[in-house]
Amino acid sequence: MADADAGGSPDVLENKRSATRYQVLVEIAARQPAVSQGEIADTIGVTSQAVSDYVRDLVEAGYVDKGGRGRYEVTKEGVDWLISRTDDLETYLERVNSDVLGSVEVDAAIALDDVSEGSEVGLVMRDGVLHANPAGGTATAVTVTSAAAGEAVGVADFEGVVDYDTGTVSVLPVPTVTDEAPPDPEVVSAHAPDDGLLAVAGTEAYALVSRSGATPDVRFGSAEGVAEAGMLGLDVLLVAVTDAIPRHTSKLRDRNVPHRVLDSEEF
Incomplete structure (x- = not known):
């Protein structure tokens, strides 16, 4: 199983079959015991035949019990498998939010002097507005656009804390x-x-x-x-x-x- 904590993708995202298998089991758990394979097919965007194949696979794996007349129930083993895969997904999404999306977050600041793209600048607060200072500051960032003095410039890769006092x-x-x-x-x-x-x-x-x-x-x-x-x-x-x-x-x-x-x- 891939280690989401180490940065790898969870098993359910490794290929389309793994992802669809996970989706089918989730839908069975949500609809049990009376399960319509046609409704599952419409919900996740695959054919009814494909859902039938996945259901048979889940029954053989011991994750689903099959009853008569379209009645299915997720077994304890199936619930455990869902929980483990869902935990992996949550860990992966947390890493994406904090490490990936956080690293590309762009804010705007007023350039105190002309700056070119890719420059390291200091961040200072003046009159309640964030300013980019090429001379430095207690916090730093990297410009992702160019700007003349007085213009708004995009900044990212923040480090440190902007030093200013709260007003009264x-x-x-x-x-x-x-x-x-x-x-x-x-x-x-x-x-x-x-x-x-x-x-x-x-x-x-x-x-x-x-x-x-x-x-x-x-x-x-x-x-x-x-x-x-x-x-x-x-x-x-x-x-x-x-x-x-x-x-x-x-x-x-x-x-x-x-x-x-x-x-x-x-x-």
Whole structure:
């Protein structure tokens, strides 16, 4: 039997006959005891005669018991054979996902300088966006495309960890229109980060930010957008109606993004 752990293909993938034999036994197990060979043929795309030949082979191998009038049941030996082959398939697929597909995964980054295909570059995070730095970085990758400075470049074969700090989210509560009066609009500019983002959630929050003369960076999908920005290293001021705050802070907790709700003494 081929060793899937060692990188070889499982027995059921070595040739078409092995694969079809496995499929037929799976279909018998799914349909037993009343088994229609015609239905199996239609399902796996072979002739009824071929299914008949495979069923006879499985009976002779002791993997299937044959009863009368198209009744078949998978034996204990047949179940054990299915389990072993299925385990081999799962191990093989795990290797394909981690080693093969993982090694060809391509991401995009902004080139900080002109780069040619096949170059090793460093990976750095700036303004929440991944950048490819020919001068190096704490993490490295290999370019799979060429790009001029400022263009997107494809990178793969990642090694190391991109070094950046998670951002902090400050939440400015705004009362609903039927509650108390909103805070002074100047509080927005007082707490907005210099190099971060300004987000709003709710009409009252949008009105306050508009009166301050600022333009929000995030108006829609703010719970997801603010959490994502914080994860990518950006500081955010979230101006939110009070009843919208719990769903935002819940998302921030789920993503382990540092955050604080400003109290009235800070207004």
